[in-house]
Amino acid sequence: MSLNRVLLAISALWLAISSAGVGAGSLAEDKQALLDFLAAAPHGRGLNWSRATAVCRLWTGITCSADGSRVVAVRLPGIGFSGPIPPNTLSRLSALRILSLRANILSGPFPADFANLTALTGLHLQLNRFSGPLPSDFSRWKNLTVLDLSFNDFNGSIPASISNLTHLTALNLSNNSFSGQIPDLDLPNLLFLNLSGNHLNGTIPKSIQGFPNSSFSGNDLSPVYPLTPASLPAQTPLLVPSPSPVSSSITMRKLSESAILGIIVGGCALLFVMLALFLYLCCSRGKEENFVSGKASKGDLSPEKSVSRNQGMNNRLVFFEGCTFDFDLEDLLRASAEVLGKGTFGTAYKAVLEDATTVVVKRLKEAGVGKKEFEQQMEVVGRIKHENVAELRAYYYSKDEKLMVYDYYTQGNVSSLLHVYLT
Ligand SMILES: *[C@@H]1O[C@H](CO)[C@@H](O)[C@H](O)[C@H]1NC(C)=O
Ligand SMILES: *[C@@H]1O[C@H](CO)[C@@H](O)[C@H](O)[C@H]1NC(C)=O
Ligand SMILES: *[C@@H]1O[C@H](CO)[C@@H](O)[C@H](O)[C@H]1NC(C)=O
Ligand SMILES: *[C@@H]1O[C@H](CO)[C@@H](O)[C@H](O)[C@H]1NC(C)=O
Ligand SMILES: *[C@@H]1O[C@H](CO)[C@@H](O)[C@H](O)[C@H]1NC(C)=O
Ligand SMILES: *[C@@H]1O[C@H](CO)[C@@H](O)[C@H](O)[C@H]1NC(C)=O
Ligand SMILES: *[C@@H]1O[C@H](CO)[C@@H](O)[C@H](O)[C@H]1NC(C)=O
Ligand SMILES: *[C@@H]1O[C@H](CO)[C@@H](O)[C@H](O)[C@H]1NC(C)=O
Ligand SMILES: *[C@@H]1O[C@H](CO)[C@@H](O)[C@H](O)[C@H]1NC(C)=O
Ligand SMILES: *[C@@H]1O[C@H](CO)[C@@H](O)[C@H](O)[C@H]1NC(C)=O
Numbered sequence: 001m002s003l004n005r006v007l008l009a010i011s012a013l014w015l016a017i018s019s020a021g022v023g024a025g026s027l028a029e030d031k032q033a034l035l036d037f038l039a040a041a042p043h044g045r046g047l048n049w050s051r052a053t054a055v056c057r058l059w060t061g062i063t064c065s066a067d068g069s070r071v072v073a074v075r076l077p078g079i080g081f082s083g084p085i086p087p088n089t090l091s092r093l094s095a096l097r098i099l100s101l102r103a104n105i106l107s108g109p110f111p112a113d114f115a116n117l118t119a120l121t122g123l124h125l126q127l128n129r130f131s132g133p134l135p136s137d138f139s140r141w142k143n144l145t146v147l148d149l150s151f152n153d154f155n156g157s158i159p160a161s162i163s164n165l166t167h168l169t170a171l172n173l174s175n176n177s178f179s180g181q182i183p184d185l186d187l188p189n190l191l192f193l194n195l196s197g198n199h200l201n202g203t204i205p206k207s208i209q210g211f212p213n214s215s216f217s218g219n220d221l222s223p224v225y226p227l228t229p230a231s232l233p234a235q236t237p238l239l240v241p242s243p244s245p246v247s248s249s250i251t252m253r254k255l256s257e258s259a260i261l262g263i264i265v266g267g268c269a270l271l272f273v274m275l276a277l278f279l280y281l282c283c284s285r286g287k288e289e290n291f292v293s294g295k296a297s298k299g300d301l302s303p304e305k306s307v308s309r310n311q312g313m314n315n316r317l318v319f320f321e322g323c324t325f326d327f328d329l330e331d332l333l334r335a336s337a338e339v340l341g342k343g344t345f346g347t348a349y350k351a352v353l354e355d356a357t358t359v360v361v362k363r364l365k366e367a368g369v370g371k372k373e374f375e376q377q378m379e380v381v382g383r384i385k386h387e388n389v390a391e392l393r394a395y396y397y398s399k400d401e402k403l404m405v406y407d408y409y410t411q412g413n414v415s416s417l418l419h420v421y422l423t
Contacts, residue, residue: 025094027064030071031055034062037089044080063098070095077102084108091116100124102148110134110154122146126172130154139164148172150194158183158195173198182208182221195219317405318375319394320382325357325405350408358408360390363401371397378404 031051038049049059055071056064063073071093082105090099091113099117102124109132114120120141126148133156138144144165150172157180158173170192171185181202182195193211197218204221317328338350346365350358369377378395381404394405 025070025092027055027069027071030093030095033089033092034059034071034074036092037086040086040089042082044082045078047076047079065095072096073098073100075100076104079104081106085111087111087113090114093117095119097143098122098124101128103127105129107131115140117141118143120144121167124148125152126150128152132156134159136161138162141165142167144168145189146170149176150174152176154178157181158200160184163187317394317396317403318378320392325359325393327357359393360406360408362404362406374402 034049034055035051038047047060049055049062053059055062056068061074061076061079062071063075064070065072072095074090074093074096075098077100081101084107085101090096091111094116096117097119098121100122103126105128106125107129110130112135114123115135118140121143122145123141124146127150129152130149131153134149134154136159138159138161142165145167146169147162147165148170151174153176154173155177158178160183162168162171163183163185166187167189168187169189171187171190172192172194174194175197178195178198178200180200182200182205184205184207185193186205186207190208193208193215195216196214200216200219200221202222204216208215319325346363348360348362351361374397375395378392378397382392382395390406392404392406396403396405
């Protein structure tokens with residue numbers, strides 16, 4: 001027999017033993033692990049766990065797999081468990097998927113041996129007195145869907161590896177002592193996020209800006225949209241936008257229900273106002289014909305309106321009355337832009353001009369309207385003054401390009417921002 005064969009045989013044997021070790025685990029071992037936990041962890045209320053009874057059917061708080069071969073869930077809320085979780089007890093439940101020890105008096109660090117509970121999908125340790133930092137590598141719990149560690153005293157930073165938990169739907173770290181920056185939690189399935197009541201600082205990463213204010217309150221976070229150009233994210237020229245439909249759709253998906261309701265209500269209101277104005281204009285057409293159509297065709301400025309216009313027959317940016325902006329089309333096209341979102345009628349960009357003026361530019365999709373009609377519509381929209389509707393400041397029409405320029409709102413007026421690009 002060659003040396004190679006011997007080595008092969010030995011490694012095969014070793015593999016068999018080690019995989020048996022990993023797969024090892026039986027109901028009897030799970031039962032023993034639970035009894036060890038109960039014996040070592042002080043608790044207020046008694047549990048009717050007895051060695052003589054069937055763990056799957058008769059033990060409070062225990063759920064087994066369908067075939068009754070392993071313990072898959074342990075739910076022991078409010079039993080009065082205190083002190084640290086005894087090491088090498090619960091961590092031996094290697095098939096455990098759900099562990100809830102919420103509302104006890106457990107303390108000490110995050111149990112290091114939970115690293116062995118790789119099948120966990122739900123970990124609920126909220127309302128205890130755990131302290132110290134979280135483990136840095138959360139990747140081992142890759143099936144985790146719910147992580148609730150709220151109302152403890154965990155500190156240190158939020159581990160960046162949480163962003164590896166792609167199945168995560170709920171993350172609640174509220175009311176702890178986490179500090180430092182929030183990592184980029186670009187999690188496709190995340191529906192609930194609560195980081196409130198910590199000592200987090202820095203800015204809220206773009207990936208989670210769609211969550212409500214109360215997800216972040218009680219921290220030292222900076223405003224979502226700092227207006228200093230230096231802190232703007234990667235930028236592209238307006239006319240060669242590199243839209244990121246993925247990130248914008250993520251933001252959209254994560255809007256809270258109230259935001260969506262706001263959009264719908266606001267959209268309806270806007271539609272109604274536009275309709276009313278159109279009707280008004282149509283009905284009083286005889287009287288105002290010159291005012292509306294004469295201006296558009298001849299390019300005259302009616303004295304009452306004092307609409308200022310840039311020179312140039314075709315390339316004019318038309319500003320509305322009271323607008324303090326001082327730029328022309330060239331400036332606008334040179335501005336750096338960032339996609340804010342895509343609506344039914346086009347794409348909205350945040351444009352930062354050279355002098356740091358920030359506006360929202362909506363580029364309309366091929367609308368198929370003539371110049372006259374477009375200008376009439378713009379005049380109507382430009383007259384809308386409502387606290388919840390972003391004000392149209394200027395527009396631009398050419399055969400190939402139709403732009404609308406709005407005020408840019410800092411955070412705090414998210415609904416206005418949404419009206420801009422959704423209507
Ligand atoms: C333990 O309590 C549960 C309900 O809390 C009950 O269903 C179960 O039968 C009890 N087990 C024993 C062994 O008494
Ligand atoms: C995890 O389980 C293995 C055995 O399966 C054991 O050797 C190891 O010490 C455990 N790790 C921890 C952190 O308890
Ligand atoms: C994670 O879930 C998948 C699908 O349910 C399962 O096949 C896999 O074994 C789980 N991973 C662990 C470590 O239990
Ligand atoms: C976390 O809390 C512990 C005490 O529980 C303290 O010793 C440690 O310095 C704290 N760490 C940070 C980063 O605040
Ligand atoms: C995510 O997991 C991969 C591999 O498991 C690892 O290399 C990477 O560092 C993890 N990411 C973070 C942010 O921890
Ligand atoms: C933590 O957040 C989740 C999801 O939003 C929620 O179901 C749970 O009740 C929260 N926990 C506490 C203690 O508020
Ligand atoms: C954030 O807080 C940490 C300490 O928790 C501090 O070192 C850091 O300077 C703070 N950063 C900012 C931008 O305030
Ligand atoms: C939890 O955090 C919120 C938000 O900062 C705070 O208002 C509340 O007092 C905290 N609750 C407890 C019990 O610490
Ligand atoms: C986050 O938790 C705080 C404190 O528990 C609560 O007031 C707030 O409503 C929660 N926010 C969300 C979005 O669940
Ligand atoms: C968000 O909450 C803070 C208080 O934590 C409040 O000052 C701020 O005005 C709120 N912002 C919005 C947009 O509601």
